[in-house]
Amino acid sequence: MPKVLIIYYTLSNNTKKMAELISKGVRDTGCEAVLKNVADTSIDELRDYEGIVIGSPTYYGAMAYQVKKLIDESVKFHGQLGGKVGGAFSSSANIGGGNETTILSILNALLIHGMVVLGIPRGDHYGPVSIHSPDERSSALCLEYGKQIGMLVKKLYPCDGNIK
Amino acid sequence: MPKVLIIYYTLSNNTKKMAELISKGVRDTGCEAVLKNVADTSIDELRDYEGIVIGSPTYYGAMAYQVKKLIDESVKFHGQLGGKVGGAFSSSANIGGGNETTILSILNALLIHGMVVLGIPRGDHYGPVSIHSPDERSSALCLEYGKQIGMLVKKLYPCDGNIK
Amino acid sequence: MPKVLIIYYTLSNNTKKMAELISKGVRDTGCEAVLKNVADTSIDELRDYEGIVIGSPTYYGAMAYQVKKLIDESVKFHGQLGGKVGGAFSSSANIGGGNETTILSILNALLIHGMVVLGIPRGDHYGPVSIHSPDERSSALCLEYGKQIGMLVKKLYPCDGNIK
Amino acid sequence: MPKVLIIYYTLSNNTKKMAELISKGVRDTGCEAVLKNVADTSIDELRDYEGIVIGSPTYYGAMAYQVKKLIDESVKFHGQLGGKVGGAFSSSANIGGGNETTILSILNALLIHGMVVLGIPRGDHYGPVSIHSPDERSSALCLEYGKQIGMLVKKLYPCDGNIK
Numbered sequence: 001m002p003k004v005l006i007i008y009y010t011l012s013n014n015t016k017k018m019a020e021l022i023s024k025g026v027r028d029t030g031c032e033a034v035l036k037n038v039a040d041t042s043i044d045e046l047r048d049y050e051g052i053v054i055g056s057p058t059y060y061g062a063m064a065y066q067v068k069k070l071i072d073e074s075v076k077f078h079g080q081l082g083g084k085v086g087g088a089f090s091s092s093a094n095i096g097g098g099n100e101t102t103i104l105s106i107l108n109a110l111l112i113h114g115m116v117v118l119g120i121p122r123g124d125h126y127g128p129v130s131i132h133s134p135d136e137r138s139s140a141l142c143l144e145y146g147k148q149i150g151m152l153v154k155k156l157y158p159c160d161g162n163i164k
Numbered sequence: 165m166p167k168v169l170i171i172y173y174t175l176s177n178n179t180k181k182m183a184e185l186i187s188k189g190v191r192d193t194g195c196e197a198v199l200k201n202v203a204d205t206s207i208d209e210l211r212d213y214e215g216i217v218i219g220s221p222t223y224y225g226a227m228a229y230q231v232k233k234l235i236d237e238s239v240k241f242h243g244q245l246g247g248k249v250g251g252a253f254s255s256s257a258n259i260g261g262g263n264e265t266t267i268l269s270i271l272n273a274l275l276i277h278g279m280v281v282l283g284i285p286r287g288d289h290y291g292p293v294s295i296h297s298p299d300e301r302s303s304a305l306c307l308e309y310g311k312q313i314g315m316l317v318k319k320l321y322p323c324d325g326n327i328k
Numbered sequence: 329m330p331k332v333l334i335i336y337y338t339l340s341n342n343t344k345k346m347a348e349l350i351s352k353g354v355r356d357t358g359c360e361a362v363l364k365n366v367a368d369t370s371i372d373e374l375r376d377y378e379g380i381v382i383g384s385p386t387y388y389g390a391m392a393y394q395v396k397k398l399i400d401e402s403v404k405f406h407g408q409l410g411g412k413v414g415g416a417f418s419s420s421a422n423i424g425g426g427n428e429t430t431i432l433s434i435l436n437a438l439l440i441h442g443m444v445v446l447g448i449p450r451g452d453h454y455g456p457v458s459i460h461s462p463d464e465r466s467s468a469l470c471l472e473y474g475k476q477i478g479m480l481v482k483k484l485y486p487c488d489g490n491i492k
Numbered sequence: 493m494p495k496v497l498i499i500y501y502t503l504s505n506n507t508k509k510m511a512e513l514i515s516k517g518v519r520d521t522g523c524e525a526v527l528k529n530v531a532d533t534s535i536d537e538l539r540d541y542e543g544i545v546i547g548s549p550t551y552y553g554a555m556a557y558q559v560k561k562l563i564d565e566s567v568k569f570h571g572q573l574g575g576k577v578g579g580a581f582s583s584s585a586n587i588g589g590g591n592e593t594t595i596l597s598i599l600n601a602l603l604i605h606g607m608v609v610l611g612i613p614r615g616d617h618y619g620p621v622s623i624h625s626p627d628e629r630s631s632a633l634c635l636e637y638g639k640q641i642g643m644l645v646k647k648l649y650p651c652d653g654n655i656k
Contacts, residue, residue, distance in 0.1 A: 059560075068555075095263075095288060101600050105554045137259075224400065236388065269433055282609070
């Protein structure tokens, strides 16, 4: 069964709630979903997953430094994460509060690792956004995003976690 | 009196309403504000203004092609718009619908012209966003953005429209 | 055999040369590659391809308006291009001349269509960049990008162009 | 005399060399320039400067986490840095290596603080980029960027460092 790691940093639990909803969406596709606070995430385990989805609150228009630290240190495995499925999400205090640029700062990093990223034609296109705690709109988008991530992981790693 | 040109493209009138609110904010600072549909805007007049603010609906995460056409053609005056104040705003159907990247696609273009751009510490940071027609929140942000633009124009062109 | 459409806009032929190199890389993977000037591209044919790669010169930090026009008009098929593989490339006059933001303006649009996008761990990460005419470095990156695109298309559309 | 703080993070000294060149450009305009490694920079001093320019190597398409940590912690003074002049620069290993997105990740943060940012019509538009150690091209752009920053600081803080 392919596995997706959902990493989050959270202070207010809003980003964590989003991570839980995305995990549920991933599981609905039959993939395994593992949820981790960035503080509990080791770069050494990143290679063990077929998908990596990262969420951060919106701090000055980019991922929190605690998330960026993990990404900077992941250079140890540069080139070894290629082909995995990547995704991103953010919580924010404001509609135009930097949440899209936060998501894109994460997606850019995953693209640089050689990962594969998908967009969403309906709703929040680059990845789900929540203004404060996820409301009905945002919760539905998180679930759907998890499903899309899970389905793409299954297409790329169809049987046993080994890319074809 | 320094002059600010507010250019917009609109289909649903949402972006036009935002442009009107921003114009009002600009005028509140004592600057002249001229409002133009992009279809009525000639690149030959861009040099006549101390500030240029451009709004677009959110089409695939970047300014509408009608706006981009004006910007592409403004290469005729490349280097001659430097030092002017620039700004951007967008209307959108969705919170994470590409509105920040639309605003940033405009700001990037104005930066490439050598213009000066400001951000907003409260509210929509890169420029005002409206989800559908501007509501109370978005209307207040448009007014405030116009004021900030007007005040920066007056600082940079204090007396008579000639940069110091 | 899955098919990839490579669309370009060009004035100096630099972007066209890049498109040809990317096409060659795509063909090396066994996919069909079709090369089209944006002026000869109809939105009605976009659904016929399993991959769509778009190149533009760097005009004010975003795709040329001729390319944006095609993308804006592709809203006719919004939601019907989901799952296809997308890619982007740009030619530029300068290292920090807006070429990355040009590529990302295209990738953002393709993500909004629901497409799947990949990054490159070595070289130009978001898509190949050429400063003026493609030199040896840029030519190699274009070829490699085409190969990566072709291989991802084949993974997602393994047999007959029908997604699994 | 208005003062500009140039903050950098460096491992290879390439970003530090860029910072020194930008400082020289700032000083050529009659402003004071203070150069600091991010490790030696306290958020408590950010309010003491009329301009803040930040440089980072290109790590996964955004500023290094050590720089982001400073920015995240600067939330203590959110709203108090408005109106200052901001700028950014990056060193990179590759032309399309994420250097523009690194610069823009910094500029976005400074805009969110309410700062004023300028672009450059010739050369690297969002801020200077160096591929490895700054060569003649990049050195000239760093000097010129420092001058443009210094001149904008002097326009906005003309006499005594107090904004008009």
